[in-house]
Amino acid sequence: MKKLSVAAALAAALIAVSLSSGSSHREAPNIMLDPAADNTDTYAFTAPDAPDALTVVANWVPGGNPANGPNFFRFDDRARYYIHIDNTGDGKPDISYRYEFKSTFPSDSYRQGLPGVRSIDDPRLQEKQSYRIVREELEDGEVTRKRTIARDLPVAPSNAGPKTFPDYDQVANQAIRDVGDGKYFAGQRDDAFFIDLGAAFDNVNLRVPPGNLGGGTDTQADTSIQTITMQVPEADVTRDGEPVSGPDADNATVGVWAATERRKLEVTNGRFDNKRARGSWVQVSRLGNILVNELFIPASEKDQFNKTTPATDGERFKRFLLEPEFAKQINNLPEELGVSALDLKAPETDRDDLVDVFLTGIEGLNQIGDDPVAADTLKINMGVPPAQTPNRFGLIGGDRAGFPNGRRLADDATDIYVQLVGGFMKGNKIPAGDGVDQNDKPFLDRFPYQSSPSSGYDQAVGRRVEPPHAPTLPGNDPQVPIGPQVPTPRPPAGPQVP
Amino acid sequence: MGRRLASGRVLAVPAVVFVVALGAFTALGDTAQPASRGEVVAAASLAQKGQAQLQRARESADPANYARAEALLRRALDRDPKNLDATIGMGTLALARHDFREGLRYGKTARRLGRDLARPYTVLVDAQVELGNYQAARRSLQEMMDLRPNLASYARVSYFRELHGDLDGATEAMALAVSAGGQVPENVAYVQTLLGDLEATRGRSGAARRAYETALAQVAGYVPARVGLAELDGASxxxxxxxxxxxxxxxxxxxxxxxxxxxxxxxxxxxxxxxxxxxxxxDVQLRLAAAQGDNIEPLQARFVADHGDPSRAVRLARQTWEAAPSVRSADAMGWALTRAGDPERGLAWARRSLKLGWQEPTVLYHAGMAARAAGERDEAISFLEAALERNPDFSPVRAPKARRALEELR
Structure with missing residues (x-):
């Protein structure tokens, strides 16, 4: 028998940890990150090819590196995923679409799929997920009616690569489903979000200050998310069940947000009555407007933010928008970046303009009703037609069809946010941003609008650099139009399976 | 919930990184003698690195990672004593070293620093459970669950239910943990393996095998899952x-x-x-640990009771009880005393270990053998039958002994 080395034993003796069962204690994981439940972006817009419908793109599971097999990202079968609509302006859902998922795996294999999957029903696709949709109507936050409107819809699988999926789009497109007068899609897509996260969250360490000259690295390039994308007639979501006649119609604006719920277990009830001990559903994540949770809500409040409904945002969180920490940070930036001549003058108090943008809606544009509460919902006036020439700065670029009136995929959320907090609406226009102006992949001009995901086989996560360009004036972007764009050259694709 | 950095496959970037950059946000409430903004930011960055080292330590079991983690976390607390994640990190480290009282102190501090947040409870709950404060642990765990149902809280509920003998409920909770998944493959493999262990305890070897193999598919060569499969081999x-x-x-x-x-x-x-x-x-490992003043595990005390000098086992078991007065330590005490020729006290301790309703077959076996040696025939039969009913193959060495003992008793 091979002698067990004493040196190894010495090393082991220093370790008090034993990982097997029957050991002295559990070391359950402490990391609280929860990608399957995490909302990463919510978009709501009137699509040019569907002008009488509301389109909502809700993304979960952030930062998916496509080459993450065999742990491909999926929705949690035991969670509930929601898209909520507030059409009365009280911050509570009036209509909710609930999505529930179910996975099947073969008992004898751990491969997502065998080579050559050609369709979404292909038995070679071993790991499958399907979903059903329940549409709920609510009054004052309580469900009054609910109906399962679809069952057993297929989820578009994760794109492992060309050997597994010789024509991935062919398979993914089969996940686009018509249900009644609506369209639905769930599954992996390319993450529409574009941002230099490395710079933004390294104390706003801009690569090319002040961030309006390009030069940023899109850290989300090539990453994937799991999306639920839906498109329904306006009348399905308005307060009165009627279509919207124009931007001034009473029923024109609705508030949209996405959320996730999980079961809260009862730790033990002595009788081990496990059905009852399953407990009720608890919201663990929600997302209406861009960057509210990340940049307005302090660390000490985040778990509360995630658990609560937008209706209480006024009393709980308004003060963090009225005096935003981020404005102070903007003002500290020039000194930190060694450009002390620049004086940004972001107003640090009385930021009722931010409350308007993010919580109550802007009068004459996207308020719900006459007396809307302060609620973090993405408010879209469905009567405003899609822009002929969209501007990535949205409203502050003169484009009323963009953020904060809903949010389109190509709206530059980061730059808009920085300039808004910098004081754009109060007349203080600063030319700041993150140096990334567009997504690495062009968006589609048809449902489901987000591009196909990169495959695990050939991906280049976080490597797209925005080409340098002349300075963009605050809110004004003539140089980089939204629309079909030429993406940066990509690494060559791998060998194709015939 | 928001934006995450694209993380490496092995290391997760804790949520705190998103407020690291914003400095001021990491100061949680209390304003007496606040650290300067620069110190707060520096501390947050160090805390994040320290936590990453802790995750590496989980994955590699390399003691150097623990030492590195400690250095980073202490520096973080020097800069900003109110940094929540460094406090949680120090608590996690203490627990990993089996210093449960120290872990509890850090856990309580963390909860105070982070009211309304779920993550301080990871340390607090674990410390309370290992110290045998089960009522407090239940309250804390329910608070954690109410704040945040996710892999970390589901896995802890599972363990708590298991200690109380609710194996169905423990399995359900662990299945929820597995389904929820997490950012880090090792975390998912860990709970997947625990699910396998639960199925094995219930005698469901097919389900156990599938769970272990799924864990191995998550993280190739994942040792705890390989151990689980080896145990199934031994059992059959x-x-x-x-x-x-x-x-x-x-x-x-x-x-x-x-x-x-x-x-x-x-x-x-x-x-x-x-x-x-x-x-x-x-034995060498045990003596080295003792020489270093490390806390030994109850399973080591049991090992000495089974294969070494029983009176030494009693001393060692007492040490584990003093460090961590949990049902696990009570089981070690009971078995050591029984093997040392004092089955009456051994039985008293065994009953204590089972007071929550724990159904671990080996623990039931210890209680049965203690009862037998103490002349409590009915109780002995009851415990031994329970062990074998739970899992007839619970141990290649002990299950046959349990069967022989039952034959003699009946």
């Missing part, structure tokens, strides 16, 4: 396979539990010479 009489697997594992990662499992498999296979050598190694 494939001792040669079990021994081969344990030996491979022990060559690379000789944790005490694995060494003892190897020795017992060798003993069950009749390879007494090998078993003796293996047990000698386990």
């Amino acid at each position: 009489g494939r001792l040669d396979e079990a021994i081969a697997t344990y030996r491979e594992i022990v060559d690379r990662l000789p944790l005490p539990g694995y060494v003892i499992a190897l020795g017992e498999a060798e003993l069950a296979a009749g390879r007494t010479a090998s078993a003796r050598e293996t047990f000698a190694l386990a």
